[in-house]
């Protein structure tokens with residue numbers, strides 16, 4: 484593996500949110516219904532901002548091929564039509580957990596720390612370089628394994644959330660693999676100087692902090 488790729492992969496290995504105490508408690512079956520509902524509600528704020536940050540990334544891409552590739556991400560979340568896509572599936576996860584979709588859509592109850600963390604991610608993609616914006620999505624190299632652990636934990640420990648609610652995670656396993664493969668190839672191709680590479684690593688660290696801060700806020704609140 485090229486040394487820059489190894490440097491990138493080492494960042495989430497050390498500080499991705501699969502290591503966060505809230506996730507460890509989730510996987511061990513220790514979360515209360517209120518905690519799990521709080522997580523779903525607050526994570527919806529992250530989910531609905533993913534296509535917003537992806538639109539900022541899209542605007543930085545210089546070729547039709549790259550823009551077409553990135554547009555697919557926006558469509559994965561927003562769907563090709565109303566009632567489709569990842570945001571809709573997250574709303575259904577909320578409903579399966581007893582949360583009204585209107586509550587999630589209202590934004591009521593989103594914690595201040597979660598708002599700050601998500602703003603931080605969107606602003607990095609708005610104001611950063613192309614390499615920084617794309618590198619910050621590379622936490623997704625680790626997301627598919629985490630999704631699989633989460634699906635197993637939900638089935639085992641939280642059966643009160645119906646199977647339909649887990650579709651978001653099931654579909655996301657393959658999407659995350661494709662997204663992270665494409666993003667990694669783009670960063671390896673475009674980060675040519677030492678300075679570009681250092682910025683890419685710093686952006687990925689920052690993104691790990693975004694996900695960590697989100698869980699810190701949820702962990703402290705319910």
Ligand SMILES: O=C(O)c1cc(C(=O)O)c2c(n1)C(=O)C(=O)c1cc(C(=O)O)[nH]c1-2
Pocket residue numbers: 533569619620621622623626629655694
């Ligand atoms: O539940 C998770 O642990 C998790 C993590 C991440 C991530 O690593 O940023 C994403 C997602 N889920 C996710 O569902 C998703 O759509 C997504 C998009 C992105 C991104 O940075 O472009 N990350 C993630």
